[in-house]
Amino acid sequence: MIPTYNIENLTGGLDIMFQNVMRIGFTITIILLAIWIIVSLLIWLFGAKKKSEKAIKFGIKNFIISLVLIIIILAIPILFNMF
Numbered sequence: 034m035i036p037t038y039n040i041e042n043l044t045g046g047l048d049i050m051f052q053n054v055m056r057i058g059f060t061i062t063i064i065l066l067a068i069w070i071i072v073s074l075l076i077w078l079f080g081a082k083k084k085s086e087k088a089i090k091f092g093i094k095n096f097i098i099s100l101v102l103i104i105i106i107l108a109i110p111i112l113f114n115m116f
Contacts (some may be wrong), residue, residue, distance in 0.1 A: 059106070059110070062106055063103065063106065063107070066099050066102055066103045066106070067103070069095065069099045070096055070099045070100060070103070072095075073091075073092045073093075073095035073096040073099060074092065074096055075092075076088055076091060076092035076095070077089055077091075077092025077093055077096065078092070080092055
């Protein structure tokens, strides 16, 4: 006899594992970007104290880049839930 496929569960339980991996990856990404924002703000702060124009530009540029990345990463799940 030929076994039939369970149409309701084609992935064999991998959906739950994939969701957990994505949730952990999302959390780690947000934490790393938040740490990078703090580091770039510290670079900017120490550059401002030393009156170093390179450090100020580097800190502000990295802060803006990481802030945009966080906004994009947080917007992706919201967009997926809308559709």
